Amino acid sequence: MSISTLVRNFPHSRRLTRDEAADLVRTDDIGSLLGAAARRRDAAHGRTLSYSRKVFIPLTQLCRDVCHYCTFAHPPREGEKAYLSIEQMVAIAQAGKKAGCKEALFTLGDKPELRYRLAREELDRLGHPTTLSYLAAAASAVHREAGLLPHLNPGLMTGADIDALRKVSVSQGIMLESVSERLAEKGGAHHGSPDKAPAARLETMRLAGERNVPFTSGILIGIGETRQERIDSLLALRDLNDSYRHIQEIIIQNFRPKPGTRMENAAAPDVDDHLWTIAVARLIFEPSMNIQAPPNLSPGALGRLVAAGINDWGGVSPVTPDHVNPEAPWPHLRVLEAATKAAGMDLTERLAIYPAFARDANRWLDQGLRTTVLHGIDGDGMPRVDDWCPGHVGELPARELEWIGKAGVVRRSADPGRVLAKAQRGDGLDESEIAGLFRARGDDFTAVCRAADELRREMNGDVVSYVVTRNINYTNICSFKCRFCAFSKGKMSENLRGRPYDLDMREVADRVIEAWQRGASEVCMQGGIHPSYTGQKYLDICRTVKDAVPQIHMHAFSPLEIYQGAQTLGIPVTDFLCELKAAGLNTLPGTAAEILDDEVRVVLCADKIRTQQWLDVMRAAHSVGFRSTATIMFGHIENYRHWARHLLRVRNLQSETGGFTEFVPLPFVHMEAPIYLKGRARPGPTFREAILMHAVARLALNPVIPNIQASWVKLGAEGVRHCLSAGVNDLGGTLMDESISRSAGASHGQEMTPQEMEQIIVSTGRIPRQRTTLYGDADAGIRQRSFDSAAARMSVDGHRERVHLAAHS
The missing domain is CATH 3.20.20.70 (Aldolase class I)
Structure with a gap:
C-alpha cells in the first residue's frame, strides 16, 4: 500500500x-x-x-x-x-x-x-x-x-x-x-x-x-x-x-x-x-x-x-x-x-x-x-464560566441565553447533526451519542435545543401543562445517610436546616383537607425513612389521605419507600404494591433515582437501593397498574456517561412497561448538601447543562415518554421559561409546601400560584393547561377553586403588607 x-x-x-x-x-x-x-x-x-x-x-x-x-x-x-x-x-x-x-x-x-x-x-x-x-x-x-x-x-x-x-x-x-x-x-x-x-x-x-x-x-x-x-x-x-x-x-x-x-x-x-x-x-x-x-x-x-x-x-x-x-x-x-x-x-x-x-x-x-x-468544573470537566447554580436567585448567563434564543440558520457540526436526525426519527441513541449531545456548545447547543423543541411541538403542540398539588413531607427523620441530602435529619440532629419532625396522622389529614379546599387535585407525599416506620405506616398514610378526601389523587412513595416497606412486612414488593393500591394509593413519584448507575450510587447514597432494585420496583409497580414519573438528580459527582446510562435505563424500562408518565430532571442544589460542604461535589449543573438535560431527555426518550417537565423550584421562573424553548411541555406542580429543595439551600419560593404558572406559560406564547396527575384536563370546579383560593390569599397578603408599611412609615 x-x-x-x-x-x-x-x-x-x-x-x-x-x-x-x-x-x-x-x-x-x-x-x-x-x-x-x-x-x-x-x-x-x-x-x-x-x-x-x-x-x-x-x-x-x-x-x-x-x-x-x-x-x-x-x-x-x-x-x-x-x-x-x-x-x-x-x-x-x-x-x-x-x-x-x-x-x-x-x-x-x-x-x-x-x-x-x-x-x-x-x-x-x-x-x-x-x-x-x-x-x-x-x-x-x-x-x-x-x-x-x-x-x-x-x-x-x-x-x-x-x-x-x-x-x-x-x-x-x-x-x-x-x-x-x-x-x-x-x-x-x-x-x-x-x-x-x-x-x-x-x-x-x-x-x-x-x-x-x-x-x-x-x-x-x-x-x-x-x-x-x-x-x-x-x-x-x-x-x-x-x-x-x-x-x-x-x-x-x-x-x-x-x-x-x-x-x-x-x-x-x-x-x-x-x-x-x-x-x-x-x-x-x-x-x-x-x-x-x-x-x-x-x-x-x-x-x-x-x-x-x-x-x-x-x-x-x-x-x-x-x-x-x-x-x-x-x-x-x-x-x-x-x-x-x-x-x-x-x-x-x-x-x-x-x-x-x-x-x-x-x-x-x-x-x-x-x-x-x-x-470549578461542569460534568465534563470543563470550567464553569459563570456563577449560576440551581436554586440561586440572580441573572441567568447571557451567553447561554443567546444560544437558546438564536435566530436564523445555525452551523451545526456533522456528528451532532447525524445524532439529532436519528433521535428525531425515534431511533434509540447509544451511550456515546447521548453523552456527545451533552457536550454541545455554541451552534450545536442551539441545534440540540431546536431539535428537542421541534419534537415537543410534534408531540404536544403548544400546550404547556401544570398540576395544582400539595407536597406533604410527613417526616424528615431518616435512617439513611445519603450524602447529597440536606432535608433528612437524624433523630435529634439540628446541624442542618430545620428541626426533626414526624407528623401525626391528624396533621396529615388536615393538610390534605386544606389542599383540597385550595384547589389541589393531588397530594404528593414523600418523607425520610424513619427508623420506626414499617410498611404498615405507609398503608396507614394512604388510608388517612383517602378518609380525609376520597376524591384527591394520592401520588406517593418513592421506590425506596416501597422497597423498605415490603422488607419490613416480609412480603414481596408486588404484594405490598397491591396492598397500597387497595388502601388508596394512585401513582408513584419516580424519585430516589438520583443517578441510575451504581458507579455513582456507591459514593452518593451507599446504603440506598441499587440501580437494579429501583428498576425492579418500578417494573413491579407498572405491572400491577400503577403509573409513575421518572426523575434524575444531576450535577454533583457524576459525568455525562452516567447521564446517558440513566436515560437509556429509563427508556428501556419504558419500552417494556409503558408506565412512566413524564421525565423530570432535578438539578442538584448544593448549598447545604453535606457532600458539597465537605468539598466532594460540584455546585450543581451549569445553566447550559440544565437546559441540555431537558432537551437531550426529549431526544433520547423520543417517542416513548411524551412529557418532559422542568422544576421551577430548582430553576426559578426565568429558568423554566427558557426550558420551554428546549423541549419542555410541563411545569410540574404548584406545590403549596416544598421542603426538600429549600432545605438544600434553594432560594426560590415554596409555592407558585396557578396565576403565576400561567403567566410564565403565556409569556412564551404557549397555551396553559391545568391538568390532573395522569395528564387529563383538571375538573373545571377544581380549577376555579385553585384560582379563587390563590387570589384570596394574594389579597390578604397585600393587605398585610400595606398595614405593615403604614405602621412603619
Whole structure:
C-alpha cells in the first residue's frame, strides 16, 4: 500500500505503527496527511478547540543550562533579584484572577542554584534549600490567595520532588524537545545543557507517571533534528503514555530564531514543516490525545494549524506576556476566537488540568486541590464560566441565553447533526451519542435545543401543562445517610436546616383537607425513612389521605419507600404494591433515582437501593397498574456517561412497561448538601447543562415518554421559561409546601400560584393547561377553586403588607 493510500484511508480505531510513521518521512502528499489528521481529530474532539486562560509567573530566569536558542534564561543581572518574591507572584495571580484567568503557569530555569552563587544565597535568605522547594511554597500561596490552579514547568525532578509538587499543582510539564543525542554535541542546540539529556527527561516523565501526575510534554522542531528524530521523539512519548496514561497533551512547538542567541541566524521551520509534524503527531497518538500548537508562534497561519489536526491552543494570557517568547505577543482572545470560528471550530475554555483528568480527580489530584477543581468544573470537566447554580436567585448567563434564543440558520457540526436526525426519527441513541449531545456548545447547543423543541411541538403542540398539588413531607427523620441530602435529619440532629419532625396522622389529614379546599387535585407525599416506620405506616398514610378526601389523587412513595416497606412486612414488593393500591394509593413519584448507575450510587447514597432494585420496583409497580414519573438528580459527582446510562435505563424500562408518565430532571442544589460542604461535589449543573438535560431527555426518550417537565423550584421562573424553548411541555406542580429543595439551600419560593404558572406559560406564547396527575384536563370546579383560593390569599397578603408599611412609615 502506498503512503498516500494509507493516509487517505487511515482508520480512527488504530494508531500508526513505527514503520508506518517512519514511512511518512518521505511523503509528499501533505494534503492527504492533513485531511487524515483533521478527520481523526474531529472523530474524538468534534468541533471544539480549547485553550486555558492563564497568567505566566516567571519564578526565576536563572538556569544552569545554556540552550542556544533561549532568551528566557539569562545570567544574574546587577540590581536584579534571582527570584520573584511570593508577594509579587501572588499579585500577578490576583491580577489574572480579575481578568478571568484560572491557571497560574510557573516558568523557571532548571536548578540555577547549582550554577550561581546568587541563587544559593537568595534561597538561603528565603529559607529554602532548592528552587523546587521555593516553587512549592509559591504555588501553594498562589492557590491559597488567588484561587488559581498551578501548572508547573520545573525541569528535571526526582520522585521526591514530584511528590512535593503534586501537593500544590494540578499538573506539571517538561518538554522532551527531542530524543536526538546529537543535539547535545558541540555545535548542537543543547550543548552545555545537562538537563536537556533525553534519557533524563524521559525518566522524570516516567516518575510522574508512576505518581499519577497529569503531565504536559512535546517536541521543539527546527533546532537541528531530522524528521525521523521527531517521529522517534513522539513514539518515545507514546510509549510512556501507554504505560501510565498520564500525558494530557503533546505540544508541537516551532523554533523561532531570536536575536542575541547563538542560533539567531538559524532557519526557522516553514509552515508546511510545522503542519507535517502536527499531522504526524495526530496519527501517532490515540485520537483522544490533545495536540497543541502555540498560536503566538504562527501568526497568520492559525487556520492552517487547525487544518493539521490540533485541538488546543495551549495557554493564552490576557495579562502577562509569553516570557519564553516575549517577541511573540499573544493574540487577543477575540482575535483567536474569530480565527477559530473561521476555521470551522468553536473556541472553548479549559482548565490547566484537562477534562478527562478533572473528571477522575480522585486519581489525578492531591486531596488539597480536588475541592477547588470540583467546584470549578461542569460534568465534563470543563470550567464553569459563570456563577449560576440551581436554586440561586440572580441573572441567568447571557451567553447561554443567546444560544437558546438564536435566530436564523445555525452551523451545526456533522456528528451532532447525524445524532439529532436519528433521535428525531425515534431511533434509540447509544451511550456515546447521548453523552456527545451533552457536550454541545455554541451552534450545536442551539441545534440540540431546536431539535428537542421541534419534537415537543410534534408531540404536544403548544400546550404547556401544570398540576395544582400539595407536597406533604410527613417526616424528615431518616435512617439513611445519603450524602447529597440536606432535608433528612437524624433523630435529634439540628446541624442542618430545620428541626426533626414526624407528623401525626391528624396533621396529615388536615393538610390534605386544606389542599383540597385550595384547589389541589393531588397530594404528593414523600418523607425520610424513619427508623420506626414499617410498611404498615405507609398503608396507614394512604388510608388517612383517602378518609380525609376520597376524591384527591394520592401520588406517593418513592421506590425506596416501597422497597423498605415490603422488607419490613416480609412480603414481596408486588404484594405490598397491591396492598397500597387497595388502601388508596394512585401513582408513584419516580424519585430516589438520583443517578441510575451504581458507579455513582456507591459514593452518593451507599446504603440506598441499587440501580437494579429501583428498576425492579418500578417494573413491579407498572405491572400491577400503577403509573409513575421518572426523575434524575444531576450535577454533583457524576459525568455525562452516567447521564446517558440513566436515560437509556429509563427508556428501556419504558419500552417494556409503558408506565412512566413524564421525565423530570432535578438539578442538584448544593448549598447545604453535606457532600458539597465537605468539598466532594460540584455546585450543581451549569445553566447550559440544565437546559441540555431537558432537551437531550426529549431526544433520547423520543417517542416513548411524551412529557418532559422542568422544576421551577430548582430553576426559578426565568429558568423554566427558557426550558420551554428546549423541549419542555410541563411545569410540574404548584406545590403549596416544598421542603426538600429549600432545605438544600434553594432560594426560590415554596409555592407558585396557578396565576403565576400561567403567566410564565403565556409569556412564551404557549397555551396553559391545568391538568390532573395522569395528564387529563383538571375538573373545571377544581380549577376555579385553585384560582379563587390563590387570589384570596394574594389579597390578604397585600393587605398585610400595606398595614405593615403604614405602621412603619
